[in-house]
Amino acid sequence: MLSPEVVLSVRYRLDERVATGGMGDVWRASDLLLRRSVAVKVLLPALVSDPDFLARFRAEARILAALRHPGIVQVYDCGEDELSDGVRADYLVMEFVTGQPLSKRIEALGALDVAETMSIVAQVAEALHAAHTNGIVHRDVKPSNLLVQEDGSVVLVDFGVARSTNITSVTNANAVPGTALYMAPEQAAGRPVSGATDIYALGAVAYCCLTGSPPFNGDSPLQVAVRHLDDEPPELPHDIPEAVRALVSRALAKDPADRFSSGEAMAAAARVAVSDPPEPTEPATVVPVTGVAALRDAKPGTRTDAPVVTGRKRRRGALIGAAAAILVALASLGAALGATGEADAPAVNVPTAAPAAVPSGSAEVPAEEQQPNSGRPFRPTGSASSPLPLATASPVSPQPSPSAAPESPEPTGSTDPQPTGGTTSSPTETTAPTPTDPQTTPMGVGEPPAGRVP
Template identity: 55%
Template sequence: MLTPGLLLGNRYLLTDRIATGGMGAVWRCTDTLLARPIAVKVLLPALVADPEFTTRFGAEARMLAALRHPGIVQVHDVGTATLPDGSRVSYLVMEYVDGEPLVTWVRRAGRLDPATTMSVVARAARALHAAHAAGIVHRDVKPANLLVKRDGGVVLVDFGIARSGATAGITAAHTVLGTASYMSPEQAVGQPVSPATDVYALGAVAYYCLAGRPPFDGENPLQVALRHVQDAPAPLPPDTPPAVREVVRRALAKNPGDRYPSAAAMADAAEDARDATPVVRPGQPTAAEPTGGRAGWGRRLALAGAGGVVLLSVAVTVAVAARHSSGDTDRPERRAGVADGSAFAAPGSAQPVVTGTSARPTPGRTGRVSRSPVPDRTADPTTGASATGPTGGATASATPVPSATASAPEKPNPYPATQVCGSGYRVIDSAALTVGGVRQGRVYLLWNGGTGTNCVVTLKERNVGRATAVSAYLEVRGKTRDTASGSFDYYAGPVRAAAAGACVRWGGATGGASYASAFEHCG
């Protein structure tokens, strides 16, 4: 069993699990030899037991290690280790990327503007072209596998290495690896993958960024995969420029031959569309129209009658089911491959470019902040659960805010603080953010005893689902304050910092009200 503090290969110290996926778990680690943070992917034991997989894993890891591109996560090492319980694991050592998964960014924003979307697509396509030139097909391009860095760079992670006939299923024979929401038609029916497979998946990612949802949904992964083969997506939002629509339309062609001839060609088209599209901040996202006709989205992939459907039903089984959701299914217990407490910016901008308008405080009025009566036992209103943790004093402070008038209750925020911060965190304190008697939101302080890490998140309770100004911050005594701020739909954060044995200062703001604690919760 993998736990924090375990040393792999007498060198890599596990500190925090940051994501789980179809092939294993990704851990944030410390390279004790070079004293640097790295990410280590530890593969499922079932994979290690397959000799063919082990051989291909090593060979393809070496191929990836030879790639040198700023948009591809760098591979540093590969190895096997025996755990204290006697079991053996294989692992892949990669650079630790200071970035945020695109899926998290889009979920928080609602959807991205066309220019920003094309910038992300162009950068990802350039990285894919470098991999394709080396004979490597990613096979699982999706929002969770694209990390957006502080400087706007985009990094591809989690290449689908070591896929072979014997190991394609991992958990069952005749299973296709991939994520149903972003799976190409040929991949869905078990046909060989090619660079065109990644082009299609990146087109689906572009659709997700623009519409705020994948091209297709369904009641189960099989239904979603069938729709990739048979259906056309619903129209993109009306504010999508024609050039951007064309990039997505061609990338999502059913027949691989109708897509861009290479990822480089797709990057060129995306850059042209971006340059012709001004960066705008439109109003509330417009819902896509109901699914219409199928013309204009490329020819259907030819299937051999009922036999094609049978092949599809056999192909799309356990692995797809394990990786399917409305946006993505790999579960980031924290932001996968992301540094703690980072504030992230859209490509080419100082703040994320998202749909919606920003609300800013106006001097001259006072907002009220109410603190939980018992600092070390706070109920999370989104889950009804309570948590117990370190105690400490606190002082509520008010900042200038605009006046507000009470209105009808809004829809609840679907994201509990514990989900935003990730596995192992529990609420230890919170403060309500109130203006004119109307609750605007609540800022939470959470604690992970296994990692000695605090987390702060501000959840909106007004204008939920609309992009408005929200912020959260966390400061460990003696260290620099980390802040997440911007125009978000649901929450700001998570902001994390290792704080074992130290006092922290935390707070946040939304809707014109803010809260700032004193240094507290020490140790």
């Protein structure tokens, strides 16, 4: 029988039993040759009686001994020895990891927070990726095989043993009850396993960390396995972030093709799920840029022409909008005052004489088109054959009319007929010059003053 102080192969002294599982007992031991602490797992006699099992077990031990990863327990040696009572002991020597099994931590705390759970998932997924790259599938990922150290790092143990037992179904004689709680559907159905099988088991571990219990329970391993095949796991609590819930749901997909493509992809998703989320922002309200009233009357959720953002930018936009509205109001007020001033201003440049007679052959300017007292040029309606040109605002040199003779220059005095009955303005009065062109109406000339007849 195994007991403290028993020495295996004259090298490994058993000091203390630290765990007992379906595969055997784990002892804290001392390597007398290298003087270091190690973990020795002694397999159950029922397992070592199978020669095929021993061959697979030793082959896996050699592969794992060459695998180096901080998240995977290091395998140092494997061997066999005959005890004093004639009992054979086959054992595996591994790195001694000081830590607490994750199963004990969940039992003590009830459930873990999201940050710690995703940290565990990311570390174990990276360890599984390293194993899968080397062609090794663990097949027995569960909380009791995860050791959490004081610094938060996680180490996956029992590599090699779970694979070498060739557990493919819960009906196999080598199956243990605890395995069915985290067993993938294809493994429970006896189908071929792959790296996706470990991804499913890690998703079940994450579910247990967040809720305190595995996704499925039952009275027997077979009942639990059937639920893994047919049932969907209960929904995670709604206070868990959506990204975390999506990660667990994808890992627990029934079809291996719907799970994460690798442990590396699952580790990346776990880190993103707990990264700082973006600061929440209010949805932009879009209103037409037509004035302050549009900004005031817009309701959240409306969308028209231009976005209005929240916070500091909203205040800045409101100030700019208010300033623009004030400028528009001032411009409108100035235009109104200008219009009032023009309406009240007296007419200028009004001659005391009556306007010149309209020559024959040209259209008379209708009264409604004249602009009395406006001081602005206007274009009277001319004949259909020769439109009237626009008068200038200042006196100009008289231009010859089309009918004037080109060979003789105009005299300094006006040759146009003077209006009958007109009066001579005094030198101090400002009068509009009389144009020489009979078709040009002088600027500022309006209707004759009341009481005068041209």
